[in-house]
Amino acid sequence: MSRLENRYRTLIDNVDVGICIAKMKFDDNLRAVDYFILDGNSAYERHTGLYGTVGRWVSDFAPDLERAWFDTYGRVALTGTPARFELQAAPLGNRWFEVEAHRVGNPVDFEVAILFTDITDKRAERESQQTINRELAHRMKNFVSIVQSMISQTLRRSISTQEAEKAIDGRLLAFARAQDLLGDEILNGADILPVVLSSISPHQTHDRRIKISGEAFALSARRALALSLALHELATNSIKYGALSNEVGQVNLNWSFDDNRIDIFWREIGGPLVVPPSSQGFGSRLIEIVGANFDGTSHLEFAPDGVIFSLSAPARPSTS
Known part of the structure; x- marks a missing residue:
């Protein structure tokens, strides 16, 4: 050579x-x-x-x-x-x-x-980034759709501009908190406990009248966002009309999870007599359709002694 x-x-x-x-x-x-x-x-x-x-x-x-x-x-x-x-x-x-x-x-x-x-590793990274980009695009579409519906229906049902502004601000803040919570966990979702705490913290009093209990389990991003918005609506309505509107009422929020099902319950006690609304507002509609985001069913009941919200869904979310 x-x-x-x-x-x-x-x-x-x-x-x-x-x-x-x-x-x-x-x-x-x-x-x-x-x-x-x-x-x-x-x-x-x-x-x-x-x-x-x-x-x-x-x-x-x-x-x-x-x-x-x-x-x-x-x-x-x-x-x-x-x-x-x-x-x-x-x-x-x-x-x-x-x-x-x-x-x-x-x-x-x-x-x-x-x-x-x-290029096996490089290709896997590329596919992962593409997955993230698709999920971001999907969530952005959902974000725009929800915000548009939120604003239009709040304006339609508000008595005054001041009332509409306050309601919209509260709902947008709840949405922003949920987005912050899920920002770094877009693919894996988030554990239910931080989702719950983030949603109820602005409404939780010093004597902890919202009692929570349940085991840890992960929520997909779609489920976490839906649950966060629903809990915000439930807490807001409770402060305005329900158990949290007086000095003695309480809310029991608990959930259970196994390999097959998720069950979540919100029950108000000790509040004023509940009078069912004459029409369904955006908040009520949002709370009821949260079940669809869990691929399950949800129900909102205006029982005389306190509002009850229940959700039951399969343990594993769909891929959408």
Whole structure:
């Protein structure tokens, strides 16, 4: 080996790009059926996990390799047109590779130089970011829809501008708290306890008249947002008309969870006599439809001795 060849060999062996030379084998119809590894650098082995395969046919050490590898390298060998692509190799641990292939040497030898890098981790990061972006877009659409409905219905049902402003401010603050809570947990959701505490904290008195109990479990982002808004409405209405409007009333908020179901209950006691509203406002409608966001059912009852809210849903949320 000449000094120049030795320098190139040293360079090739030290770059973090897999490089190998393959000799293609075709059948009578010029369909690539196998290829022989003539040479390869250390990165070739490192990126593929294929050690000791130089001087062997691919069919010997990776008999289940996908057809696309043979077809692509075969076209390069036959036409001389380079190929650049990304492809997964299931027999190599489902690794993804970014690949360049070029014909080298005498065309009748059907030899192909293959340069590649393992992009499995990079691709997983990219797919994760795409998932986050899709979820952000989905939540932004929901955000706009809810805010539009919130403002239009509050204005429609408010007696005065001041009353409307106060109601809208409260609901937007509740929404903002829920968004802050879920901001760093968009994919995994949030545990129910911080969701509950964030929702009721502005309404909780020093003597803790909102009593909470229940075991920890994770809520999806969609469920956490819906529950946060519903609890805000329940607490706001309780302070205005219900158990929290006097000095002795209480709210019992409890939940249970197992492998199959989630059950959440809000029950007011000790407040003034409950008079059912003559019409359904936005708050009541929002509280009742929270069940749909849990893929379950919810019910709001204006019992004479105190408002009762109940929600029952499957343990596992849908993917939407």
